[in-house]
Amino acid sequence: MPIGGAEDKLGRMTVLREVVKLAGGPQARIVVLSTASSLGDEITHAYLRLFANLGVQDVQGLRPESRTQAADPAIVAAIERSTAVFMTGGNQTKLATLIVGTPVGDAIVRAHRRGAVVAGTSAGASICSLLMVSFGTGGTTPKFRIGQVSQGLGLVRGAIIDQHFTQRNRFGRLLALIAANPGQLGIGIDEDTAAVISPEGRLEVKGRGVVTIFDGADVTTTAYTATGSQPLMISGVKMHTLPRGAVFDLHTRTLVAAPGLSDPGAAPEIATVADVPEGTRPRTRRIAAEGRHETVAELRHRGQRRASS
Amino acid sequence: MPIGGAEDKLGRMTVLREVVKLAGGPQARIVVLSTASSLGDEITHAYLRLFANLGVQDVQGLRPESRTQAADPAIVAAIERSTAVFMTGGNQTKLATLIVGTPVGDAIVRAHRRGAVVAGTSAGASICSLLMVSFGTGGTTPKFRIGQVSQGLGLVRGAIIDQHFTQRNRFGRLLALIAANPGQLGIGIDEDTAAVISPEGRLEVKGRGVVTIFDGADVTTTAYTATGSQPLMISGVKMHTLPRGAVFDLHTRTLVAAPGLSDPGAAPEIATVADVPEGTRPRTRRIAAEGRHETVAELRHRGQRRASS
Numbered sequence: 001m002p003i004g005g006a007e008d009k010l011g012r013m014t015v016l017r018e019v020v021k022l023a024g025g026p027q028a029r030i031v032v033l034s035t036a037s038s039l040g041d042e043i044t045h046a047y048l049r050l051f052a053n054l055g056v057q058d059v060q061g062l063r064p065e066s067r068t069q070a071a072d073p074a075i076v077a078a079i080e081r082s083t084a085v086f087m088t089g090g091n092q093t094k095l096a097t098l099i100v101g102t103p104v105g106d107a108i109v110r111a112h113r114r115g116a117v118v119a120g121t122s123a124g125a126s127i128c129s130l131l132m133v134s135f136g137t138g139g140t141t142p143k144f145r146i147g148q149v150s151q152g153l154g155l156v157r158g159a160i161i162d163q164h165f166t167q168r169n170r171f172g173r174l175l176a177l178i179a180a181n182p183g184q185l186g187i188g189i190d191e192d193t194a195a196v197i198s199p200e201g202r203l204e205v206k207g208r209g210v211v212t213i214f215d216g217a218d219v220t221t222t223a224y225t226a227t228g229s230q231p232l233m234i235s236g237v238k239m240h241t242l243p244r245g246a247v248f249d250l251h252t253r254t255l256v257a258a259p260g261l262s263d264p265g266a267a268p269e270i271a272t273v274a275d276v277p278e279g280t281r282p283r284t285r286r287i288a289a290e291g292r293h294e295t296v297a298e299l300r301h302r303g304q305r306r307a308s309s
Numbered sequence: 310m311p312i313g314g315a316e317d318k319l320g321r322m323t324v325l326r327e328v329v330k331l332a333g334g335p336q337a338r339i340v341v342l343s344t345a346s347s348l349g350d351e352i353t354h355a356y357l358r359l360f361a362n363l364g365v366q367d368v369q370g371l372r373p374e375s376r377t378q379a380a381d382p383a384i385v386a387a388i389e390r391s392t393a394v395f396m397t398g399g400n401q402t403k404l405a406t407l408i409v410g411t412p413v414g415d416a417i418v419r420a421h422r423r424g425a426v427v428a429g430t431s432a433g434a435s436i437c438s439l440l441m442v443s444f445g446t447g448g449t450t451p452k453f454r455i456g457q458v459s460q461g462l463g464l465v466r467g468a469i470i471d472q473h474f475t476q477r478n479r480f481g482r483l484l485a486l487i488a489a490n491p492g493q494l495g496i497g498i499d500e501d502t503a504a505v506i507s508p509e510g511r512l513e514v515k516g517r518g519v520v521t522i523f524d525g526a527d528v529t530t531t532a533y534t535a536t537g538s539q540p541l542m543i544s545g546v547k548m549h550t551l552p553r554g555a556v557f558d559l560h561t562r563t564l565v566a567a568p569g570l571s572d573p574g575a576a577p578e579i580a581t582v583a584d585v586p587e588g589t590r591p592r593t594r595r596i597a598a599e600g601r602h603e604t605v606a607e608l609r610h611r612g613q614r615r616a617s618s
Contacts, residue, residue: 140449140475141499141519142550166449169478175550190450210450210540214548225569231519231552235564239523239548241451241484243540255544260534 001117001196002125002156004163004189004209005089009050015194015207020054022117022196023084029058031082033108035065035098036090036123043088051086062104070102079107084117087124093134093150095127100151112155115199122163129161130154131184136173142234144226147173149181156197158250159185165212167191178216179223179234185250186214193244201250205242213240215253310426310505311434311465313472313498313518314398318359324503324516329363331426331505332393338367340391342417344374344407345399345432352397360395371413379411388416393426396433402443402459404436409460421464424508431472434498438470439463440490445482451543453535456482458490465506467559468494474521476500487525488532488543494559495523502553510559514551522549524562 001022007015023030030051037043044061051059060078064070079085085108087095099105112118118128126132132152139146147170149160160181162174165188174186189195190209197203205211215238223232242248245259255261310331316324332339339360346352353370360368369387373379388394394417396404408414421427427437435441441461448455456479458469469490471483474497483495498504499518506512514520524547532541551557554568564570 140478140480140521169449171449171480212449220564220567220570222567222569232550233552233555233567233570235549235551235555235557235567237548237550239546240544241541241546242544243542246542246544248544255529258529258531258542258544260531261529261542 001119001194002128002161002163002187002189003119003121003194003207004125004165004191004211005122006164006167006191007121007194007207008192009046013050013054015192016050017054018194018196018206019084019086019117019119020051020056023056026055026057028056028084029082030056030060030084030086031078032059032061032086032088033099033104033124034061034063034088034090035070036092036095036127037088038090043090047086047088064098064102064104067098067102070099070104072104076103076107079104079111082111082116084119085111087118087120087127089122089124092123092126092132092152095123096132096134096150096152100127100153105153108153109155118153118155119194125161125163125189127152128155129159129187130157131160131177131181133160133162133173133177136170138169139172140169142172142176142179142223142232143229144176144223144232146176149177156187156250158183159187161195162186162188163191165190166209171212174212174214175234175237176223176232178214178237179219179221179232182216182219182221184216185253186212186216188212188214197250202256203248203250205244205246207244209243211242211246211248213242213248214238215240217253310428310503311437311470311472311496311498312428312430312503312516313434313474313476313500313520314431315473315476315500316430316503316516317501318355322359322363324501325359326363327503327505327515328393328395328426328428329360329365332365335364335366337365337393338391339365339369339393339395340387341368341370341395341397342408342413342433343370343372343397343399344379345401345404345436346397347399352399356395356397373407373411373413376407376411379408379413381413385412385416388413388420391420391425393428394420396427396429396436398431398433401432401435401441401461404432405441405443405459405461409436409462414462417462418464427462427464428503434470434472436461437464438468438496439466440469440486440493442469442471442482442486445479447478448481449478451481451485451488451532451541452538453485453532453541455485458486465496465559467492467510468496470504471495471497472500474499475518480521483521483523484543484546485532485541487523487546488528488530488541491525491528491530493525494562495521495525497521497523506559511565512557512559514553514555516553518552520551520555520557522551522557523547524549526562
């Protein structure tokens, strides 16, 4: 469950509540890994309190600060018994340098395999992918050397995850990385937004912003000839802008569902007079009212009334 | 020839030189239409001087300020005899309100049909399309009501043109408009960048930035259910980021050519020993040197050497 950073900590806390829910609610056992952050105990304590306020009794803060510490059996054991690992924001290169390939890193990978929730915000989101965005610069235009990757935890193997996506305008760097790695999807996650990925590879969007997906499978590019700060030629990237509730299949690379969307794969129906139930009369007031712009709430309300009538 | 605004007026003037070249060079007859601008004579005089400095003797400034003035036979006659119409930046809604459907507007459409160059920068670029972006707000995320269209001149009928594209971050509004008008392409043009469109519908990029193309032909969206400032669900937009030299076919919606790109449609070749010319010896120094990162300039230089040897 990668999160795009800056998840709401004071209001509805939609994203953090989702972590708790998936981790087992009040019975959750959450460990907070704050190695990426430079804020030390401050950030650990903040998340301990937040999860406690959300009803989780069993929550522990871990902060290995070296690869030696990241081999500590007590820390590994805490991860082993957890139902969720939450990785804070900060510096993902520090996080990767200190934990990828260590017993702590391996324990997180095993926790993920046995079905524990592995959530991470900002740096903690980036490290979930195999090819991790380690650093780069902002801007909408893809350019040579705008973004670099290094090895992450590999919980998500077919996609590169980027965060603070529209807020820090990271379109260009993710596009450039997809041009160089067209076998990977690009997943750009906004602040206060999460991409909840199921074991089957279905991504569901939660929170306030959008998840932007770039699919470079059919890309034509000359990115490999670029130098300096030249913009890159990248043709044929397929793009998906997904707000909350949208579900995307990372294997088939297609939209599965979204609020207000009928089954995209269903065959169209052609109605004839024979299909009209006996005794049907046009409800002229309802039909006349259709001209208004209808809000999602109204459509939903109307759907419920219809279902219950 | 829509231009994304802020074309270089002091340095190499790549974009303005292209206008002059296409208009016939020193023999060009250029009219500058400055109705969109609020700067009055200042902007007209600036372009008159610029085109004069680029060697054009015959250049006239036109500034109809009402639909009555836009019916003036002298102004229409000036357009009739021109080899290029250059529309300045400013307020494209003012420009459209005052000239679309007037004798001046019709004269520009006829000039375009007979093969004169119709170039426009910023507002003057927007008005080239049939569905013109009339106003909107910035940001990468497509949202409800982020952009509005009204009728432009219709020189480009199958695409909506937006300008100052990455500089003012207009990704979101163009995506939202493509979701609502999936029959149209979206063409986002950067500052100091031009999209030179041939009569056959081939777009070639000139200048410093990129032209971004959105193709919504296969889009799945629930944009029609959105309200307020909700982000829109738009899945399956095909995107093309095209720097200078790239050529895109607006009818087939595919990349045709780009610097450094071999023919994308050519069949792959499989070489056998029989294909090796007699007496060939490996040029080991050249092969060993291949490991370096090669710049475009180096590749081009090498190609020329090879061609001449």
